[in-house]
Amino acid sequence: METIKGLYDVVLKRKNSPQEGSYTCYLFEKGLDKILKKCGEECSEVIIAAKNGNKEDTREEICDLLYHLLVMMAQQGISVEEIEEILEKRRQKIGNLKEFHQTDHNT
Ligand SMILES: N=c1c2ncn([C@@H]3O[C@H](COP(=O)(O)OP(=O)(O)OP(=O)(O)O)[C@@H](O)[C@H]3O)c2ncn1[C@@H]1O[C@H](COP(=O)(O)O)[C@@H](O)[C@H]1O
Secondary structure (H helix, E strand, O other): OHHHHHHHHHHHHHHHOOOOOOHHHHHHHHOHHHHHHHHHHHHHHHHHHHHOOOHHHHHHHHHHHHHHHHHHHHHHOOOHHHHHHHHHHHHHHHHHHHHHHHOOOOO
16 A cells, blocks of 8 residues: 555645646646546456456556546545545454354354
8 A cells, every 4th residue: 555655645746746748747737537537448448458367467457547546536635545544444344244244143
């Protein structure tokens, strides 16, 4: 998660101080519709690579998707910490539920 947070920080920096030649700045300039279009495209590319069973391509496409999702999160004002918090709550809730079902409640 540290690498993802580090990348998110770079994306935020690009959002707050535009830099020439930056692809991230280009996306922010284009706006939400362009960012969402890229997320959709990259998601499709992940699906195609996985369906083809090409692990190397799938890894690369996952990275493209993650990057574009981070740009979308920054555009929407959603932090990595907020997402982590939700995932952590779900992990605990679902983990507890599984534990509950595995326990013999008839004794
Ligand atoms: N992780 C990425 C990353 N993944 C993918 N991409 C870019 O995403 C683009 C996607 O390629 P496509 O062929 O789908 O798109 P395109 O035809 O180039 O452009 P459009 O379709 O968007 O018009 C490529 O230009 C890639 O360089 C990324 N660009 C930047 N990063 C990270 O963001 C950091 C900051 O980058 P800059 O903002 O460019 O300084 C970099 O150091 C990287 O860590």
